[in-house]
Amino acid sequence: MFKLIKTEFIKIFKKKSFLVVSLIFILYCLFTNLIYLSINSGTLNDPALDIQELEIENNKLNLSNPDDLNQYVSNLTTIALTKYTEKYSHNTQKYLIEHYLKPVISNYYETKYITKETKNLANIEEEITKIENLIAKENWEYFTNENISHYQKELQKELSLPVKSRYETLLKIAEYRLQNNIPYDETHYLHNALNDIATDITEYYNLKYQENLTKEEQARYTYITKELQINKYIIEHKADIHNNSNLRAILKNFAQEFDLFILIYVIMLSGSIVSEEFNKGTIKFLLTKPYKRSTILTSKLLTVLLAIPLIVLFMLIIELIIGGLIFGFSSLSVPVVIYNAGHIITYNIFTYTGLSLLSNIPIYLILGTIAFAISTIMASTSAAITISFLVYLIGNVIANLAQVYKFKIFKYLVFLHWDFSYLVTKGTNPFGFKPLTSIIVVGIYLLFFLCLTYIYFQKKDVKNV
């Protein structure tokens, strides 16, 4: 048996089609990495506003009409802000302009053209200059300190519970920002996490202290809770888990990104390992060796079962090499964080990738076994490969159908059982099956196709050419 498996491996790995697919995989892997690299290239690219167009529009406006006047002021504000953004182009500066300079500028033009309280203008101009200086120096701490004193002042008042909780949280966020020196940079994951919390917190406390939530509100509350928990985890563990442009992100999505390639390898190997020998006539030398036919078939089956994990390992190593060269390896220390029913689950990135791949094994087993059976029964590589892929496609369609139509017959179909990825995220099967039921169904299908293959192979005549 061992000798047979050894020769099968030689046959597979020396075959041109195998080498070609592997080469294509390396290219595919490289391109995938480049796509991940381009997801965010570090700076924010706002669509550039055409100042000239706004100026032309302003010239056409009739300033005695209140609507036009409002539009005029708004355009002036936009023009001014765009000019500032061009002058101060760091991410933090842009944020400060948008959040702290914009209200003042808006106020300035409103005062100048709408309310026309000209005596205030000097004060406002002074304020603008002050903020501009702060922005020029990227002195974001000033604004944070301002916020802190504002929150502290508010907290001394008599407040309702939601509002009080909200200010407490905002205060904590601001203090944390200062302590950990996190600027208002929208490419900085900690800033984003803090910002997201600050945005969600109002709604969260409102819903939390509200009684009799509607269904939609309940769903919204669950969703916000989840977001808050995850952002809290990011801040507490300084874990950049939302970054999609590093090696960790590709590894996290490895089972999905390279799913098709694994499938191609599985179907290509199991769909050709028997039929190729029949088509090329080499089966005659093989079957006249002193082995039982069942031993020969078993060794072919075992070869595929051993080759696929090796190939996936090869794919992982290629990805680690290419991804490592492009992104570096530092992101691999960041865990994968999954929120499920009030709990945060964390996985080491390699554990997570491994588990995701393992959870796909039933799909590969079923499709591989089908390809293997067709390859043996019809002695046609192309039929084996085509039909297996069709089964995969139809399986996906049926799984989607089954979410809408609850036909009884569906529950006997393997397509509703073969995806075990919910086990990794500690979820449940989307169709409500227990894992054990699914394992039994998958097992029965495997057994059926394998029996069919063995019976046919035992009886098969090597036809005359």
Next chain:
Amino acid sequence: MTILKVSNLCKKIGKKEILKDVSFEINEGEILAFIGPNGAGKTTTIKCILGLQKMTSGNITINGFDISKDFVKAISKVGCIVESPDVYMYLTGLENIRLQASLYDNVTEEEIEHVIKLVGLDARINTQVSKYSLGMRQRLGIAISLLNNPNLLILDEPTNGLDPEGIKSLRELLLKLSRQKIGILISSHNLSELESFCNKVCIISEGKIIKESSIETIKQVNDSKYIIKVDDTKKVEKLLTEKDTIKDSQYFEVIKEEQEIAQFITKLVKNDIKIYEVRKENLTLEEAFINLAGGQNV
């Protein structure tokens, strides 16, 4: 000692009878030429012997082991080429030999080198098989079939694609092997090609064995072939037996002993047939064989 014994082998595919009661034997040191036209059932018989096709009924034993019960033991001392030497085209000759050798127990590196030299492939053994000619692949196939030191060698049309030099060395190789008490089965659609190889001949036609005999018996046949030119062959038709054939309006062939031909010519003269020419030719082995088998058209 009997190495291969085929008895009452029958094979049906659907309702069609491919093989009808095929029986023959190969003993130590025998080289059996298995002759028949295309579609006569040669390859099917060979595939049944090797277990590549299942027989409908009958019995095949190799070295005393029944192939349907003790396949592994029966096949372990058999070397074969079936139809054509189909090897892995994307591997080199040596890789192919190593691959096949690794499926047997204890084939040493020396033995591998030995068979390569034996078939004369040493110069091109590291070339990819896809670049081989058919003749070279035949040699490679023969090398593979010798790897396990077989005592039964089954070669299906091994002379296909071989040049005269190759046929000569194959003959020498097989004669040498038969002296080492190996039984050999060679099939071909052409007996004349195998005349010098074999010491036993078996003719199969339409799934039936027509005749099995030793080569000496055939060589003892005294009949000769006479080509006769007459004025009009239509006139001789009624005088011919089924062994004889009319070639065209003037020429015809008869197969007779010397005594008979004199009487036959007298008969022609009496029938007022003009004889322009009588030419004697020796029978080829195949013609002698057919003659022996009763003139059936093979």
